[in-house]
Amino acid sequence: MSENKSVDVNIMGREFTVACTDEERPSLINAVNFLDKKMRDIRDGGKIVGVERIAIMAALNLSHELLSTKNGNVDVGDIKRRITQMQDQIDQACNPQTLF
Numbered sequence: 839m840s841e842n843k844s845v846d847v848n849i850m851g852r853e854f855t856v857a858c859t860d861e862e863r864p865s866l867i868n869a870v871n872f873l874d875k876k877m878r879d880i881r882d883g884g885k886i887v888g889v890e891r892i893a894i895m896a897a898l899n900l901s902h903e904l905l906s907t908k909n910g911n912v913d914v915g916d917i918k919r920r921i922t923q924m925q926d927q928i929d930q931a932c933n934p935q936t937l938f
Contacts, residue, residue: 840859845857847870873896876896888932895928
């Protein structure tokens with residue numbers, strides 16, 4: 839059994855150190871590249887600003903894709919509505935509120 843080693847990865851220009859075994863390293867690099875592309879696509883779409891919000895939207899999109907493939911009978915329209923509602927909540931939570 840291999841021991842965990844530190845691996846430095848880059849996602850949207852930010853460096854992260856992640857621990858994994860030598861056997862897991864290729865899968866980790868693939869996952870990092872996949873996530874980086876998803877996040878850059880969202881950023882380049884221009885509707886979402888801020889790395890945290892982009893990361894949340896990427897996580898929601900990936901979760902949606904995963905659930906859709908696991909459950910062939912998922913109502914995609916319902917999930918899209920829920921994602922839109924979550925996006926609105928994220929926008930409200932992240933935007934500064936003015937009192938006057």
